[in-house]
Amino acid sequence: MAPSDRRRDEGIPSGHTRTWPLASLLGGLPPVERDRLLALGTEVRYPADRVLLRESDLTDFLVVLLAGVVKATRRTHDHRDALLAVRMGGDLVGEFAALDGRPRSATVTSCGQVTARVVSRAEFLDCLRREPRIAQAVNASVVTKLRVANDRRVDFTGCDTETRLARVICQIAVSYGEPVGAGAVIHWPVTQPELATLCGAAEPTVHKALRRLREAGAVSTGYRTIRVESMALLDAIAFP
Numbered sequence: 001m002a003p004s005d006r007r008r009d010e011g012i013p014s015g016h017t018r019t020w021p022l023a024s025l026l027g028g029l030p031p032v033e034r035d036r037l038l039a040l041g042t043e044v045r046y047p048a049d050r051v052l053l054r055e056s057d058l059t060d061f062l063v064v065l066l067a068g069v070v071k072a073t074r075r076t077h078d079h080r081d082a083l084l085a086v087r088m089g090g091d092l093v094g095e096f097a098a099l100d101g102r103p104r105s106a107t108v109t110s111c112g113q114v115t116a117r118v119v120s121r122a123e124f125l126d127c128l129r130r131e132p133r134i135a136q137a138v139n140a141s142v143v144t145k146l147r148v149a150n151d152r153r154v155d156f157t158g159c160d161t162e163t164r165l166a167r168v169i170c171q172i173a174v175s176y177g178e179p180v181g182a183g184a185v186i187h188w189p190v191t192q193p194e195l196a197t198l199c200g201a202a203e204p205t206v207h208k209a210l211r212r213l214r215e216a217g218a219v220s221t222g223y224r225t226i227r228v229e230s231m232a233l234l235d236a237i238a239f240p
Helices: 031-038 095-100 121-130 132-155 161-176 192-199 203-215 231-238
Strands: 007-011 017-021 042-046 051-053 062-067 069-075 081-088 107-110 114-119 178-180 183-186 219-222 225-228
Touching: 031 062, 031 132, 081 161, 081 192, 095 121, 095 132, 121 132, 161 183, 161 192, 161 203, 161 225, 161 231, 183 231, 192 203, 203 219
Parallel strands: none
Antiparallel strands: 007 017, 042 114, 051 107, 062 114, 069 081, 069 107, 178 183, 183 225, 219 225
16 A cells, blocks of 8 residues: 555644544544544643653543654553553544543653643543544544454464564554555664563563564664564564
């Protein structure tokens, strides 16, 4: 699929032009509903390594990501930060607390500069009541996140680390990668410890698995990037 088919470039009320993946909430919304959602709240710019949301906090605002990348982490019983997910421009973060009013389930940190709109819970819930298409899209987005989490648990059962790593990279590339030729480039700074937590494996084991993927010609790595050289080859390794 060509980049122009996978992404949508639309104006937003502030006059800026942004591009979002069609699989994201903003990319999938019709223009009228997207503009109404983007009219909520206040635009905020975050520097790199800034905590947007903190696990267990009682705040309940929502963050609509316009540009940039964030990571969601959770503290483990042995005091490590486990990487749960990565979100990019077009996605929502913090919607769970905005919907149910409970404490934050994860910490969200910027990976580089991030532009977003911060929306209060009251304003967000009022929008969902008034805009059924937006409400339906938000519900679908939440369900998709839960399905991905469930699929990861089931898919990883009985798989070796190389297969799990290939599946993680494949899923990220499909959802957030920039298509380039037969492959894709992932432009967010994922570390090997973070890949290890996504794969549910020890860091040294993931290091070896990543080296095997490079040797197979499926991926290459650079400074703060992962490039999938062949989506077809990576998919064959991920789903043998």
